[in-house]
Amino acid sequence: MASRLVGAVGVAPCAMQVGAGFPRRSLVPAPVGPPALAEADRSIPPLRRAPGGSAGRPSPLATAGAGVESTVPQSTPPEGPPAPRRARDPPAILDKAGAIGTAPRPPPRASQARPRAQRRSPACRAQAQPASIFAKIGRTLKEKAERDFGRLQGGTEKTRQRLSVVDELLAYWSLEDADDTLEELEDALITADFGPATALKVVDQIRDDVRDGKYRSGPEIKAAMKAALVGCLEGAGGSTELALAQRPAVVFVVGVNGGGKTTTIGKMSSKFAAGGAAVTVVPGDTFRAAAAEQLATWAERAGARMAEFKEGQKPSGVLFDAVRAAQEDGTDVVLCDTSGRLHTNDGLMQELAACKKAIGKAQGGAPEEVLLVLDGTTGLNMINQAKEFHAAVGLTGLILTKLDGTARGGAVVSVVDQLKVPVKFVGVGEGIDDLQAFDPAAFVEALFPEGE
Numbered sequence: 001m002a003s004r005l006v007g008a009v010g011v012a013p014c015a016m017q018v019g020a021g022f023p024r025r026s027l028v029p030a031p032v033g034p035p036a037l038a039e040a041d042r043s044i045p046p047l048r049r050a051p052g053g054s055a056g057r058p059s060p061l062a063t064a065g066a067g068v069e070s071t072v073p074q075s076t077p078p079e080g081p082p083a084p085r086r087a088r089d090p091p092a093i094l095d096k097a098g099a100i101g102t103a104p105r106p107p108p109r110a111s112q113a114r115p116r117a118q119r120r121s122p123a124c125r126a127q128a129q130p131a132s133i134f135a136k137i138g139r140t141l142k143e144k145a146e147r148d149f150g151r152l153q154g155g156t157e158k159t160r161q162r163l164s165v166v167d168e169l170l171a172y173w174s175l176e177d178a179d180d181t182l183e184e185l186e187d188a189l190i191t192a193d194f195g196p197a198t199a200l201k202v203v204d205q206i207r208d209d210v211r212d213g214k215y216r217s218g219p220e221i222k223a224a225m226k227a228a229l230v231g232c233l234e235g236a237g238g239s240t241e242l243a244l245a246q247r248p249a250v251v252f253v254v255g256v257n258g259g260g261k262t263t264t265i266g267k268m269s270s271k272f273a274a275g276g277a278a279v280t281v282v283p284g285d286t287f288r289a290a291a292a293e294q295l296a297t298w299a300e301r302a303g304a305r306m307a308e309f310k311e312g313q314k315p316s317g318v319l320f321d322a323v324r325a326a327q328e329d330g331t332d333v334v335l336c337d338t339s340g341r342l343h344t345n346d347g348l349m350q351e352l353a354a355c356k357k358a359i360g361k362a363q364g365g366a367p368e369e370v371l372l373v374l375d376g377t378t379g380l381n382m383i384n385q386a387k388e389f390h391a392a393v394g395l396t397g398l399i400l401t402k403l404d405g406t407a408r409g410g411a412v413v414s415v416v417d418q419l420k421v422p423v424k425f426v427g428v429g430e431g432i433d434d435l436q437a438f439d440p441a442a443f444v445e446a447l448f449p450e451g452e
Helices: 002-009 035-042 060-064 120-145 149-155 157-162 164-169 180-191 196-209 217-232 261-274 292-304 315-326 346-362 381-393 411-419 440-447
Strands: 015-018 023-027 092-094 099-100 249-255 279-282 334-335 369-375 398-401 423-427 435-438
Touching: 002 315, 092 261, 149 157, 149 440, 157 164, 157 440, 164 180, 164 217, 180 196, 196 411, 217 411, 217 440, 249 261, 249 346, 249 381, 261 279, 261 292, 261 334, 261 398, 261 423, 261 435, 279 292, 315 334, 315 346, 346 381, 369 381, 369 423, 381 411, 398 411, 423 440
Parallel strands: 249 334, 249 369, 279 334, 369 398, 398 423
Antiparallel strands: 015 023, 092 099, 423 435
């Protein structure tokens, strides 16, 4: 009865097979169908041994398939070497007319189109991100400076009024009176706060060119003077753009009391935040009672982050902790405020040097920029300030503030000429957007406009 039941369902009785020394059970399906189908099954060649089997021992794949016969007819493989593999054809599609066409292959993605050696790893992309942000910010500042040239011209009005005598002197230029005219031109530059050394340097260069017969008219003398002043501003040995590369980039801002450091930091944070950078401002001024509150207000307006600090903490400790925290929270730019101090106070200047040293301990190579804020209304007094701060902390740039029409901006040319430190920014008002990237040619043009 059992054998008839088993034969009815088409399964042969279990047979014992001997494998690697131990019995195995194998269910072998019996041929089902007419004798012709069974005869076709017997004409199928046996299964080949799977790759990987040794010569003396059958592979696991061959052993597992032993005694199993397929019920699907298969064709005998052709003799000779196998045909080379062919790339998969695109799927066939029907166009609007009903004709059979070929589906176009999708274009490769940008990352696949480049060779593998040129594809950037995530680490490379992370390192390139800050550079792209800073480049974008630099372009934005330059474009805004070009649009706001009128405001720069208005901020230098007082200096320009003092230089109006230059046009009167050059209007009656003659070679016979050249020496007297050039002496009066030198006096005019000194009166406009360009300083004796810079004025003498510019006029002596023009005098030599006049003697060589290079200039013969008043307009040529004026153009030569403007070119000489631009040369003084551009010959500082450094770029007028901020040199920010690593992340976070640290900017250390210093200056005397009342120069506008905190206000300038607020404007700078607005510029960086508008360019897509994550900005942290650090209240390093722990002496002035309302300094932290003022900086927090500017940070809120600019969309920047205010660094945490403890009451009574030393300025160097505040800056150290802030830079360390910025390394962990994704900050792109750290703007460090400091308390105003007299450049003649040795103790305060040594404390400022300690603050810079603390930033360097927190992050190697920092700060990338050490900027001195100069009040544009102080005139030639800014030369001594710049010398002392440069000796204490090593300045990398200047920020000229309060160019609001009463400034004596000619003095900054002497500072740059003597210290070889470039101007990075100029402040032309009290608004959050009233900070411009410095352009030497535009600054000189504002002092000596054409047609006046």
